[in-house]
Amino acid sequence: MTDPASEVAPAVIEITPGRRPLPPVVALAMEQELKNLIGRLESALLLSQSRDLPTTLTLAEAEPVLTAAVGTVDLGSELSPFLHPTLAEARQLLQDWPTLLAEDNHEALKERWLAVRDGLWESFPRERPYAQPEIRAVWLDRGTIVGARNPEGLARLFDRLAAAGITTVFFETVNAGYPIYPSQVAPEQNPLTRRWDPLASAVELAHARNMTLHAWVWVFAAGNERHNRLLNLPADYPGPLLSRYPHWAGYDNRGNTIPIGQDKPFLDPANPEARSYLIRLMSEMVREYNIDGIHLDYIRYPFQDPGANRTYGYGEAARWNFRNITGVDPLELSPRPNPSLSQGQQLQQRVLWDRWTEFRIHQVNSFVATLSTTLRRQRPGLVISAAVFAHPEHERLQKIQQDWGTWAKAGHIDWVVLMSYAQDTSRFEQLLRPWLGGQTFGSALVIPGIRIYNLSTQAALDQMQTARDLPTPGFALFAAADFNSSFDTLLAQTQATPAPSAPVPLALERYQALQREWNWLLSQQKLWMERSVLEQWVQNVNQLEADFIALADSPSQRGLDRVQQGLTRVREPLTSQMLIETANSAYRLQVWHHRLGTIEHLLRHHEAQQGRR
Template identity: 45%
Template sequence: MTNWPLKTVPAKIFLAVSSLVAGGSVSEIEPILAAAHPVSGQQIDREPIVQVVPTEDDVSDPASQVAPPGLQVEPGDAPIPPFEQLKMHRELRSLLGRVQSALLAANANSHVVGSHTKGSDGEAVSTGAPTAQTDRAIANARQVLHEFNDLVSEGKYAQARSSWLTARSSLWESYPNDRPRAVPEVRAIWLDRGTIVDAGSPEGLARVFDRLQQAGINTVFFETINAGYPIYPSRVMPEQNPLINNWDPLESAVELARERDMELHAWMWTFAVGNQRHNQIVGEKDDYPGPVLSQNPDWANYDNSGRMRHLGSGKTFLDPANPEARWYLLRAIDEIVTNYDVDGLQLDYIRYPFQDPSAKRTYGYGIAAREAFEELAGIDPSDISPDDRDLWEQWTEFRTGQVDSFVAEVSQWLRDRDPNLILSVAVFYQSTHDRIHKIQQHWENWVEDGTVDLVVPMTYARDTNRLESITEPLLERGGSALVVPSVKLHDLLAIVAIDQIQALRDLPVGGYALFAATVLTDPLYEIFTRTQAPTSTGPIPFRQPFETAATRFTALQQEWDVLLADDRLWIREPELSQWQASTAELAQVLDRLAAEPNGSNLAVASERLAEYQTGFEDWMRLEASEHSYQVQTWEHRLETLATLLRYGDRVILNRILAAR
């Protein structure tokens, strides 16, 4: 058994936090906590804390990794195995579908019929899009798809690879990046500490926000607490980030976002409160645990060898089972939402550090956790191992429950203070089993319980193929939270980022998030300025879900109108008339719900949408035989409407009822 420090956590603190979550005020709870805490400077009987600096043989940290490419195709005459052949064919077909989907959306947005749009006098007006080049690229891609398998079967690998790569490049260049095509969606970006520090002043930060506004970003996750340091002067947290000199970035950010009709959400590191890499930036020693744990070492989390610092990441973490640490975080959150007019809060690092139980590298042995679990199970968790299956499962459930309950407390806290505050969580995409056993993060519970509004999975991938494969399983769970997958821009070509964003737009999601502002390159920025509407136009899904649903369905109608006008939609009579009548009826009830949000209108809209989705497969049966990707995209967009209605039912209608 490892000798970790051990200290009894006063039960009064549990009562204090529970009282505050139930509606008590900070001033009412402070005396209880003051009595429960030892006097400043008083020594506590405990064994010394072991601090270990990571060594060269440390494991890598999955939190900093990006999913490798799902498909890497290089020129040359290397053989193409059957599995790779299948993936290459499927990926080129999907890319063709994404480009055609983007073209249709752009044409519909511009009221285009074929390659022209009608002017005010009814005459055809050129859109300026390179239609001839695009048509050639699409025709070439279809030809490559037709010939690809034959080339491989004949052993003409070099020709197969070359034609595939040429077709992919031509399709990438065919994205309609010259005109708007975005529908109402969450377009978020993480505004990181480094960019904030580099801004240096309110004027410098204004230039950052100007750029984001011009790029069509409507939601900013503003890094407010990083590695235990607040970006603003705090009365709760020990020390403002020492790289900030004589200004309050959070105060400036709130004002700048308001002026630009942008959402400003305070992004905070939750349980991670120290970072060895950050120590180097601020001039601290490598073994410095961070400002929080340097003053409150008994709140620390430990691994099964008694180490405070997590191997691989170099970070230190709070013990989620420690009531004093939880109370500290709640006070920090309360300070942010009380003193600053933020629109929401994002919890990052809302988990335990990464572990590998199979390699006997586990985490969670903080003072409070060990005592609480021993009281619950009759055994110190440091005395059990993953081989003790029943006890280990109980220990895993205990730790997972600490995270679950904290998210619930934060959610209730925010609702009590301002029901309009949006709670989002930055989470991992790995399977539920892996997340529970490796980081104790079971965010599906938060969705099912209705405690979070936005789930932002960090679906960082090197290519679109991999992005789709890790994102699609996350969308099968339903629920009323909006899922907003993310794209990591580091070392990603602008056109690949555009391709990934298009893939997300073709899935049933609420939008996308970009990591991070510091790597928003000029080429990508220029594309955004042409393709994404300004932030002042259009509803934001988590603010106006019913209006978003109506507007997005109108966009679908415009796409269908473009195809019908060109006689490119394969629906025969009488199915065509039935579909058009149902489409008009659904549009009407969605518009009514957007104009008059109430339970009755929602019930009608939900019923009509469900009926429409049921009939859609039959109506589009012929079209799907030729354009399966596009029909699937439409089905995904209808599912997004259903999610928006569920979200609106939980969030918007409940707020209306609460206000009465």
């Protein structure tokens, strides 16, 4: 069994050339993906076209003359100059889709779909930055930091990130048990950075470029076999912590500190000494460095497979504590039924196994709660985030005991950064939608993660645009090590300089981007409602901007209430009664609701932050 932390979710759409028939589920996914891609390209084109317009909406004297029915437009029409010609080709393919399937012309279907997809990707605007204000984070990994060699090299790296429009840097500060800075709490600094203090340099460099800096910390993973090779240490070296404090170690049910197929030993989250050490270490970072946030990684147990009787968490402290609570050593329990036992004994085993799972979940949950309380007491405005898996909740709890929904709902973390790494955009969206739909996680922001390794620049841009069209405040890119010149150029071409990081100014700028988009559509006579309704809506849109500016200038609860009420008034008319002359008006309305929903969530996030001050 390999650690899924190093895996990427497979593509939904796998296309093999030739006449081999497409499975029905794949053909359906291709059709839906094409519809969504049309919408994403149009989103980018609208943002690009409207970028320099004023935010105040104005109405033409005459009623607009609509050239199409609700929901669609003739994409070849000269009345739609912002629509790229490839959109017409895509629409034509969608029209031909049922016929091609009925004729079993799968070879032509695949060829045309790939050609159209590539054409749409190539049509994303690159002549100037167009991306809306958003959180754009990057994981800046240890290897890249070490490769910078000194503050001057790190400055060049931060120059690249700033030019790419990055707003937030997750700076790998603790890796494999080693802090990257000279710590008074940790037993030793990473040997590869002993000549300097990368964290001190990074904070200064980030702030000078209007970026925020979050210390990225491996929490319970305490070593790394691959890192041992870099330091010419034995492969089985457990890291600087467990080599000194072996009783802090976690174990699997076979007595191994590293589960089979994986390469990292873990601390026992139930060990009070290990917990105290981790809290003191992160408290030191907050006290000694002007960091903007703490980013928690490996905030879980290692991956397990209970169905194969591969489980983890049997550290000395965990076994003693669980035995003290239940009278049973957890090593005597098994997730699999034992047919030699009576039904009553099997039921008791099941109950005890569930208690053991709950016990381990609680160890992580209680640690996050204690850490959050401690760090916020030191610095109330600190942003606490966590890199977490997008797996279904039940699977996560059983396999890694990571209950991040509870942390978010309790207000212990500010950002949920999903490691939603996928080989194609369809899978990426599948991973995200369960967490961006009807569920809410308190005031916490849910931020998708995009792994750019092995993605083409066009595919990476498409996943970024997907995040922009969903109800998210931005995205995080994994990792800086995988940036190259073509990706740097893409980001610089499409993303402006870093946006404000505070929730209210960020929400205001996102709202103004929407205003410009609406203003462009109105100026082109491509947005229509009943005249009286439209006039009232335009008035509400403009009034909301005024209220928003007042709130940003002078925050107050009364001002926040006015903005939230204004958002409701602006959202209400965005229904099928509004006619929009675009490729897919239903998609456009959905995106607007998503973007307004994100603005509302940023305001709730602001309200929660104010409550902690």
